[in-house]
Amino acid sequence: MSKVLVSDPIDQAGIDILSQVATVDVKTGLKPDRLKEIIGEYDALMIRSGTRVTQEIIEAGTQLKIIGRAGVGVDNVDVPTATRRGIVVVNSPEGNTIAAAEHALAMMLALSRHIPDANASVKRGAWDRNSFIGAEVYKKTLGIVGLGKIGSHVAAVAKAMGMKLLAYDPFISTERAEQIGCQLVDLDLLFQQADYITLHIPKTPETTHLINAVTLAKMKPNARIINCARGGIIEETALAAAVKAGKIAGAALDVFESEPLGESDLRSLGKEMILTPHLGASTTEAQVNVAIDVAEQIRDVLLGLPARSAVNIPGLGPDVLEELKPYMQLAETLGNLVGQLAGGRVELLNVRLQGELATNKSQPLVVASLKGLLYQALRERVNYVNASIEAKERGIRVIETRDASARDYAGSLHLEATGTLGTHSVTGALLGDKEIHLTDVDGFPINVPPSKYMLFTLHRDMPGIIGKLGSLLGSFNVNIASMQVGRKIVRGDAVMALSIDDPLPDGILAEITKVPGIRDAFTVTL
Numbered sequence: 190m191s192k193v194l195v196s197d198p199i200d201q202a203g204i205d206i207l208s209q210v211a212t213v214d215v216k217t218g219l220k221p222d223r224l225k226e227i228i229g230e231y232d233a234l235m236i237r238s239g240t241r242v243t244q245e246i247i248e249a250g251t252q253l254k255i256i257g258r259a260g261v262g263v264d265n266v267d268v269p270t271a272t273r274r275g276i277v278v279v280n281s282p283e284g285n286t287i288a289a290a291e292h293a294l295a296m297m298l299a300l301s302r303h304i305p306d307a308n309a310s311v312k313r314g315a316w317d318r319n320s321f322i323g324a325e326v327y328k329k330t331l332g333i334v335g336l337g338k339i340g341s342h343v344a345a346v347a348k349a350m351g352m353k354l355l356a357y358d359p360f361i362s363t364e365r366a367e368q369i370g371c372q373l374v375d376l377d378l379l380f381q382q383a384d385y386i387t388l389h390i391p392k393t394p395e396t397t398h399l400i401n402a403v404t405l406a407k408m409k410p411n412a413r414i415i416n417c418a419r420g421g422i423i424e425e426t427a428l429a430a431a432v433k434a435g436k437i438a439g440a441a442l443d444v445f446e447s448e449p450l451g452e453s454d455l456r457s458l459g460k461e462m463i464l465t466p467h468l469g470a471s472t473t474e475a476q477v478n479v480a481i482d483v484a485e486q487i488r489d490v491l492l493g494l495p496a497r498s499a500v501n502i503p504g505l506g507p508d509v510l511e512e513l514k515p516y517m518q519l520a521e522t523l524g525n526l527v528g529q530l531a532g533g534r535v536e537l538l539n540v541r542l543q544g545e546l547a548t549n550k551s552q553p554l555v556v557a558s559l560k561g562l563l564y565q566a567l568r569e570r571v572n573y574v575n576a577s578i579e580a581k582e583r584g585i586r587v588i589e590t591r592d593a594s595a596r597d598y599a600g601s602l603h604l605e606a607t608g609t610l611g612t613h614s615v616t617g618a619l620l621g622d623k624e625i626h627l628t629d630v631d632g633f634p635i636n637v638p639p640s641k642y643m644l645f646t647l648h649r650d651m652p653g654i655i656g657k658l659g660s661l662l663g664s665f666n667v668n669i670a671s672m673q674v675g676r677k678i679v680r681g682d683a684v685m686a687l688s689i690d691d692p693l694p695d696g697i698l699a700e701i702t703k704v705p706g707i708r709d710a711f712t713v714t715l
């Protein structure tokens with residue numbers, strides 16, 4: 190039975206799902222050294238934001254197949270290392286959207302009305318109404334940085350509260366922003382005009398310290414900043430100094446450059462600074478959502494099924510995956526075949542998606558072709574996660590073309606591999622009940638289902654050649670299961686595809702190429 194380690198607090202609903210297929214160990218608060226010591230026993234790791242899954246941890250996780258992040262941000266996982274090692278990383282892109290958006294809105298209102306400090310003062314026994322005069326958000330301008338899932342929900346609610354909405358997001362269209370009721374503006378204008386600025390972006394090299402002394406200086410003195418996205422997007426010392434000096438009116442932060450927050454100037458500020466301990470996703474509803482979402486994906490991957498929200502494999506909905514599955518098998522088979530025909534070191538793989546495969550959602554077929562191509566070199570170590578990276582590291586260039594007009598079959602896939610020993614190509618399609626058929630080898634039309642052991646010859650189409658090859662194979666005790674010749678013109682060049690029952694004995698290829706008329710011969714194991 191598989192073993193899953195849950196190293197952060199996860200809702201029981203997730204544990205119950207994992208327990209259907211695995212032994213589940215819940216060990217929270219592990220020190221990195223201890224995690225490194227034990228991770229080697231586990232097939233899957235499930236985390237929230239508390240566990241840092243570093244290169245060292247991943248490399249010690251020799252059995253790991255999947256890392257599940259019960260939440261959105263995977264910045265606590267070394268995704269490139271996981272990818273290189275063929276480990277799927279999944280998250281829950283939507284399970285805590287509402288929770289995080291509501292926390293940002295709650296922070297905006299709490300900051301405007303000094304709720305945390307007013308509450309603390311009443312609890313201390315005071316009745317001070319003068320120190321807590323607030324500001325209304327109605328008719329104020331909210332600048333939303335990042336108009337994705339959370340930013341869009343914040344926009345919808347803020348609009349209902351009568352706020353004017355500006356947004357900055359270089360990856361969304363003006364039309365989409367308008368649909369959500371936001372005016373898309375550049376960042377400088379947003380900083381200059383907003384009364385409230387709320388951040389809903391990932392932390393990336395571009396967004397790190399996006400809010401710094403220079404950008405803070407552009408803001409209005411009554412500006413208030415809310416960060417429920419990621420620590421490090423704000424330069425904390427610059428923010429603390431700006432609030433202290435009254436250059437902006439305040440800030441509410443849920444996330445920090447270093448968590449848990451240590452010694453910090455932020456702690457010394459009064460009612461104009463609200464700090465929460467990364468609570469954005471901490472609602473009962475969100476925790477159930479993300480636990481179920483991620484646990485289901487871990488269960489599926491452990492059962493050999495695809496994950497629906499993998500961050501390091503092309504994302505596909507279950508319907509698309511179901512539809513593509515037989516074609517993925519076709520792509521892998523053709524990749525494996527063309528790699529063996531090309532022999533040597535492949536430098537270029539041309540993948541042509543034809544007919545109904547020439548749609549955008551067919552991208553995973555390129556990855557599946559590479560997985561097949563690399564199978565001879567890497568065996569079980571290559572998978573959908575690392576195939577592209579492994580190909581890149583081996584200097585294999587990939588060209589993807591699409592030809593929707595190809596009509597020989599409903600959908601077919603053509604792969605051409607160029608390597609140190611020359612160029613070879615294969616085409617395949619699914620016939621009848623989704624059975625894989627090779628429909629072309631090196632430009633010669635054939636129609637054969639692939640079999641485990643195959644022999645291909647390039648020869649001159651002339652009398653007697655099939656008989657001679659048959660006798661030769663017979664003399665080596667090789668049994669032919671099926672045979673087909675593909676040719677373009679009578680007595681021209683031709684390809685022969687033979688399915689054989691056993692692997693070809695050593696030395697026989699050289700004998701085959703001595704048969705008059707046979708130019709070349711290749712044997713493959715699929």
Ligand SMILES: NC(=O)C1=CN([C@@H]2O[C@H](COP(=O)(O)OP(=O)(O)OC[C@H]3O[C@@H](n4cnc5c(N)ncnc54)[C@H](O)[C@@H]3O)[C@@H](O)[C@H]2O)C=CC1
Pocket residue numbers: 260261262263282285286289334335336337338339340357358359360361389390391392393395396417418419443444467468469470471
């Ligand atoms: N505090 C908490 O507990 C939680 C925090 N989060 C964080 O909230 C953030 C947003 O999450 P979602 O809305 O779900 O993500 P999302 O992927 O739906 O939206 C992110 C948006 O940021 C935009 N973006 C990327 N780079 C940008 C840049 N340089 N400038 C402006 N916009 C940029 C993207 O185009 C996208 O529209 C993430 O950092 C996530 O980790 C999410 C859930 C809970």
Ligand SMILES: O=C(O)CCC(=O)C(=O)O
Pocket residue numbers: 237238239259260261262263285467469470471
């Ligand atoms: O797991 C958590 O509570 C943090 C959630 C979060 O930051 C995220 O989903 O990106």
